[in-house]
Amino acid sequence: MTSGAYLDAASSEPLHPAAREALLAALDQGYADPRRLHRAGRSARLLLDNARAVVAESLDVRPDEVSFTASGTAAVHLGLLGLHRGAREGRIAHTSVEHSAVLHAAQWAGGAAELPVDRLGRVEVAPPPEGTSVLAVQAANHEVGTLQPVAALAAVADGVPLFTDACASAGRVPLPGGWSAAAASAHKWGGPAGVGVLLVRKGARWRHPFPVDERIDERAPGFENVPGALAAAAALQAVVADRDEVDARQRSLVDRVRRAVALIPDVDVVGDPVDRLPHLVTFSCLYLDGESLVTELDRLGFGVASGSACTASTLTPSHVLAAMGALTHGNVRLSLTRDTSEADVDGFLAVLPALVERLRGEVTHR
Amino acid sequence: MTVEVDCRGQVCPLPVIALAKAFRDLEVGETVSLLADDVAAAVDVPAWCRMKGQELVGTEPVLDGGTRFVVRRLS
Secondary structure (H helix, E strand, O other): OOOOOOOOOOOOOOHHHHHHHHHHHHHHHOOOOOOOHHHHHHHHHHHHHHHHHHHHHHHHHHHHHHEOOOOOHHHHHHHHHHHHHHHOEEEEEEOOOOOOOHHHHHHHHOOEEOOOEOOOOEEEOOOOOOEEEEOOOOEOOOOOOOOOOHHHHHHHHOOOOOOEEOOOOOOOOOOOOOOOOOEEEEEOOOOOOOOOEEEEEOOOOOOOOOOOOOOOOOOOOOOOHHHHHHHHHHHHHHHOOOHHHHHHHHHHHHHHHHHHHOOOOEEEOOOOOEOOOOOOOEEEEEOOOOOHHHHHHHOOEEEEOOOOOOOOOOOOOOHHHHHHHOOOOEEEEEEEEOOOOOHHHHHHHHHHHHHHHHHHEEEEEE | EEEEEEOOOOOOHHHHHHHHHHHHHHOOOEEEEEEOOOOOOOHHHHHEEEEEOOOEEEEOOOOOOOEEEEEEEOO
16 A cells, blocks of 8 residues: 655645746756846846746735845845844844744844743734844744734834744745745745745845845845746745635645544644644644654655654754643644645544554553 | 652653653652653643643752652642
């Protein structure tokens, strides 16, 4: 019997066919330096401008607010640190469940105030702490899917700019309002790796935090990845066009997983059950280590992620799960791709209870 | 009566498994004193208490290393 499925879209979504097509065409037509005035340069420039326009339209922002970076992480660093530098004084504040890219950038900038979250992983709507330069609040959590109240926080921020890491959500749900800078990552919506998107609102007090470069877009240093940007844009456009249909299908599949997994004894299903990303669900199984679960599920054909640190003694457990007070061991994150079927999910749910029981037998009887 | 279980040096999920095992022989109202130095225990012991409806009475650092978690059986 062959079964199994890749269920780790939140780490990386398989390349969208629209992206593949655009990438192959642009590899041949978009190789030249888009700053040059010759025919090949103009061709590359046209493709780049086209990619920017498509991304802007898909994310409902202005084209001059869009910059392509070398990764989502690079976009996070530029967006957050650029607002911090623009503020001239104060300290960064961020939620305790931000992606490590935000945590490391904040640490690099001299440390930060950390805002706690509730059991669902959501930060409270309140004015930022006194002396905050930038408030970093993700659009949605990358590990548990909970949406954050970005627009509501912006409304009470009292002039403090917001940086929003939208890497987990971009393309899947509309961008929230209220941010001054935001970041996204193409490979998480079916674009190629190596393309991030930095958004800086027109009029935002953003100053380049790193050495500038003499390229088309002064925010993004280095030679433009024109084929990558075009492929990322093509995938985003296709994903947004299909969003309503995919969203409804994924939501109901995730609801099915949440219900079924909760029936297994001693399982903690974490994150907001409703106000969440459509494609992602996380749960923790008491008495198990995440690595065994991931390894055994892989043996059965299912590719999933885990926020547990068990057995990998050099790592600490997921700071997201810890901040929520959720069980950190025996953790599994399932995230559906655009093609994940009902049969894939049912196949997973068919093997999981027996696997959990078998692994528990192994750990408790030795 | 308090049972002491020393799980220092053990990584997750072993301390929580030991806690659950110790609970089997406990009467309602009695406590377990669990010693652990795995970083995950600080989150996972309170999470276990929440999931199983038991009471985390308190935590304190141990002089020669790790943390003591005192857990009372409520049901």
